[in-house]
Amino acid sequence: MIQDIDFYRPGSLEELLTFLKDHGSNVKIIAGGTDIVPGLRQKASRFSHVKTLADIQHLHELKTIEISDGHLSIGSCATFSQIEANALIRKHFPLLSCAAGLIGSTQIRNRATIAGNVVNNAPCADSVPPLLVYDAIVCVRSHREDYTVPLNELLLKPYQTRLNADEVLTGFRLPVLADGYRGEFYKLGRRRGVSISRISLAVLMQLQGGSIQDFRVASGAITPVSVRLSGIEEYARDRKAGSELFAQLAQQLGNEIIKITGMRWSTPYKLPVVQQMFYQILMKLNDESVTG
Ligand SMILES: Cc1cc2nc3c(=O)[nH]c(=O)nc-3n(C[C@H](O)[C@H](O)[C@H](O)COP(=O)(O)OP(=O)(O)OC[C@H]3O[C@@H](n4cnc5c(N)ncnc54)[C@H](O)[C@@H]3O)c2cc1C
Structure with missing residues (x-):
């Protein structure tokens, strides 16, 4: 049994940021739900304070994958199915596409997002080692500010990152590599x-x-x-x-x-x-x- 939880579906990222400002620490973002739902079922202590889930997986602005200015941008809600199939990622960041293809099952990859994998920060999170060797930069937004942080500085300890409760991980930026890398x-x-x-x-x-x-x-x-x-x-x-x-x-x-x-x-x-x-x-x- 999962405890009683309110469910909020913002119409846009801006709406979500305002909601997080007003409702703060008892709100948890839910994307694919493949970590948070089993965690709630198992009564994991890291989710025990949750009173409201804020669903973001329908926000198309968080799903884009594109290259510009020598960087690949991946939206936080890109699923591993999307990442595995994306031609830009296959060409420029094959380790990430390989890791994406090895996560869970087809059903899991169709829902699980890259940001969920990183924010959950399990020791076995498969997207993290490739993102680290590709020098990934994490993009974060809140009602207060927008900032970027190198991924290695975001990861604190197992199941914990430096993100505050009112912050949303909006995406990743990966510098395209020079020639000669294998x-x-x-x-x-x-x-x-x-x-x-x-x-x-x-x-x-x-x-x-x-x-x-x-x-x-x-x-x-x-x-x-x-x-x-x-x-x-x-x-x-x-x-x-x-x-x-x-x-x-x-x-x-x-x-x-x-x-x-x-x-x-x-x-x-x-x-x-x-x-x-x-x-x-x-x-x-x-x-x-x-x-x-
Ligand atoms: C059967 C099964 C098999 C699995 N196999 C693997 C595997 O092989 N490899 C692997 O690495 N993982 C695996 N997982 C774990 C899981 O699928 C991944 O970690 C997944 O990427 C989590 O993403 P999600 O969108 O489902 O996250 P959710 O469960 O929605 O959220 C996870 C955490 O991230 C936070 N969050 C999500 N998005 C944001 C955001 N944009 N900003 C701020 N916080 C955010 C949530 O608040 C929550 O704390 C498996 C899970 C299951 C159930």
Whole structure:
């Protein structure tokens, strides 16, 4: 049973901002509802204060996906089905389109939104590692102000972000990459379909003449909140790509994860898997760059 909750359907984003100003902390935005509805059913403490749900999924102004000024803009209410199918995202941000296609089932992807995934901020949120390696900027609006914030600064701890109760995440801006980047999104769950990530990684590498120009890696599910692993990124830059370096990077990845999480019951299982997958991804990306 879900507690009694009022339901509000704004006619526009402006109307929603005014409603949030007037009704404040007991209102929760609902987009696809695929996190919030199960959360309410399970009486999750993070939703226990909710008296009103403000539905935004019908607001078309929050669904657009377009490229301008060297940036891709994705509206907060874009669903993962929309993101997976979008030709601009497939071409310029393939890791995001791949992650979108691996989320839940068709029914979930038809409802689940990218903003809901980010604001819920579960450790296993699949869109977050790709967004982090693509340096996503988050666009936020309230009745007080509009501002942007790098995604890594928005994510606080599991199931918590820096967003205030009267703020709406309106979308994301992703800078289009220069040439020469290759990357991969890797997800490991307990089964192939409709599976929550136990381990996920997003890796981006820019190679030139056999050496690494830029290197980006973000963790998912293996750390409490998805993070960019900046120590490894800095170490890799300007070094010669190859199996020797990749083995060192895989070793460092293990060390960084233990530094963040400490030793857990799952560490002896997860760590060798994540190190081996990371190494194999790097070898594959390097081979692809050689064979063109
Ligand atoms: C069966 C099942 C399978 C799933 N599989 C996966 C999976 O494989 N990978 C994965 O990552 N997730 C998975 N999920 C989780 C879920 O589908 C995603 O996290 C989804 O993207 C959440 O989006 P939503 O629109 O449904 O969010 P909602 O449930 O509507 O909202 C989630 C949170 O975000 C807030 N919010 C939403 N939009 C905004 C906004 N614009 N501004 C401010 N706050 C906002 C809400 O207030 C709420 O706190 C699964 C869920 C189910 C039920």
